[in-house]
Structures are given as C-alpha cells and as structure tokens.
Amino acid sequence: MTDTSLQAAAEHVRHAIRSATDGLVGRDQLAELIVLAAVAQEHLLVIGPPGTAKSAVVRRVAQALGGRYFEYLLGRFTEPSELFGPVDLNKLRAGTVETDVSGMLPEADVAFLDEVFLGSTAILNTLLGVLNERRFRRGHTQLHCPLRVCVGAANALPDDESLAAFGDRFLLHAFIEPLPDHQLEAMLSGGWRSDHAPAAGGGALADLDVLCRHLQQVDLGGVQPALANAIRQLRQAGVTLSDRRIVKSQRLLAAAAVLAGRLQTSEADLWPLLxxxxxxxxxxxxxxxxxxxxxxxxxxxxxxAVEEATLQPLSRAARLAEAARGCLAEEAAPERLRIESVLREIDANFGGEHLPEALVEWRGRLVERLAVAA
Structure with a gap:
C-alpha cells in the first residue's frame, strides 16, 4: 500500500539528507538515523570520540529540515536555566515562578546535547519529561514541546546505573568511529568543499511531519512474527532487550516503512532492531x-544506515552504486578525487573476483570518466 503524498514526502526528506551530508564523508549513517528517529518520534544517542563530526552532522540535518534548532555542550556546572531558560523576573515579583523559554530547548524542533551525561540530576530529570512526554514542567510553567528529535552525544557510555537508565531513554544508539584509511582522501576533499559551501536550505520539516502522521497507519503484520523470532534468537545468544525497548522498536520499523513510501512492513525492514x-x-x-x-x-x-546495521555485501553494494550514480550524474564534471574515492572504496570492500554484478557496470563507468578527466 502506498500514498502519493507519503512517497513525495519521503523523497523530499531523502533529498534533505543528501544535501545535509554533502562533504561529510562517511557520516550518511548518522544523518539517516536522525531522520529515522524523528519520524519514529524517538531520540538518538551517539557514542564516539571527539572530532568525529557528530555535532556537524546534527547541525547540517537541522538546517536541511528547517525549524528551530537548539544546541548545547553540557558540563558539570551547567545550570538548568542554560538549557530551559531563566526564571521570568517580572512574574516572579508578582509571586509566580515561570520560566522564559524563548529560544531555549523547550521551543526547539531539533536539539543536540553534547556530553549529555554530564548534566546534573535536576537537568536530567527535567529532560526526561521533555524527551518522553514532550512536556516541559518547571514551577508554574507547563508547556508542550514541539521537539521532533533530540540527539544526545557522549564519548562513552556511563558506568553509573542512574546515568545508564537515562541513556536508555534514547531508543536508538549509534557508535561512531574515525574514518578508515581508504576514505582519508575523500574526507579531506569533502571537508574542504563543505567548509566553503553555503548552508543547506531548510524546508523539509513539513514533509517530516507528513511521515509522522502516517506512522500510526502502518501495518506491522508483515514483520511482527519475524521480529519476535529475531528477539528469541538474540535471547538464546545471551543478548537481551527490555520489554519496553522491544515494543518501541516497532516504531522504528514502521518509520523505516514510511520513509520508503510504504504503509506496510516486511522482513526487509527489520534492520533498525540493531x-x-x-x-x-x-x-x-x-x-x-x-x-x-x-x-x-x-x-x-x-x-x-542499513549497511552499517547489517554489514551485508548487498547493502554495501547498493550504497556504493548510489555513490557512483550520484558522482556520474553531476552536471559539472565531478572532481577527480571524488571519482577516485568511490573507486577506492569499491576496491577496498570487494576484490576483483568478488565484485557484485550490480557494481561491475558502475565501476567501469567510473574508470571511463576518470580516464576522460585525466
């Protein structure tokens, strides 16, 4: 089952992801997971070392979507007012404790909280209401929050049980590593290009909301038996999930379907479980x-996102084929380094005798274009 408005919204959001990640080599997965979380109306926790472009990706996705964006680096001495806003002094004089949230987290459509586990107990407790219920409560102030997605980031998962419980409120967990050697040239070229490129224009927030509205219409009957079997296999291998996370995982499977322009799920949509x-x-x-x-x-x-979840040759080949297609479809001649980068990644992942049939033609066309560009 498909819907024209659904398919159009999915395509527009995909275009926003592409524009957001232009020049940010190897970070498409993170951008895609941000959008997946937003459609599922859940949140994403990103774990990785400093300098791996976590904040850059979130910022670029927020710019591509449009709407209000809030970003903050938390520390041990961060005050709640730095995230949620100061007490309104005029109303305080009248005996009412209300918070002025203008331009702060409670008004944001997309939020990024770096070093999120460094927040105080007061901050984290207030954040739970914002994340779980989209409600901000402080003193006499009680507001509905328009938050589509919050991305939290940290260098590592905490050992403290109370902080781990807070981290569990982020349904998706992504682990980011520095780029491998074969992508270094592409990273340098892309980084220089993105530093001098104009910011991606907003406008996809309305399309995102269209996808969110379709979420409850998704038929999960085609995937629930397979999901239950997957959970059983994980349990037998000693990998457990809480009942809450198992039930909520269905939101991600449904979000994957609507982002593909469908209102029905299949076993091909199981990958967000990872x-x-x-x-x-x-x-x-x-x-x-x-x-x-x-x-x-x-x-x-x-x-x-599919490739990183499954590490399957077919999903990797599909992503590389799209990269080659995009490189060859550019109106202006693509940079030599960009062509070489795609070729280098194809060869790093597939030896000549193991090159998937879907990539044979694309690799050949890239080699031809490279010869012309020489």
Missing part, C-alpha cells in the same frame, strides 16, 4: 546472530 541494542558489544554480537535475518535488509533512501 540500533535498539544499547551497547557496542551487543550490536556486534547481534550482527552475527541475525546475519540470516538481515540477509534481505534493504531501504531505498537509508542505504548507509
């Missing part, structure tokens, strides 16, 4: 346990 697992170790184990389950994983717009 990101529901809260630790890096659990995700690594799950990739092996669910290898057969993920064999047919696919998505027309979230190619990098």
């Amino acid at each position: 990101y529901v697992l809260p630790t890096h170790e659990a995700q690594q184990s799950a990739r092996d346990v669910l290898r057969d389950v993920f064999a047919n994983a696919a998505h027309p717009h979230l190619l990098s």
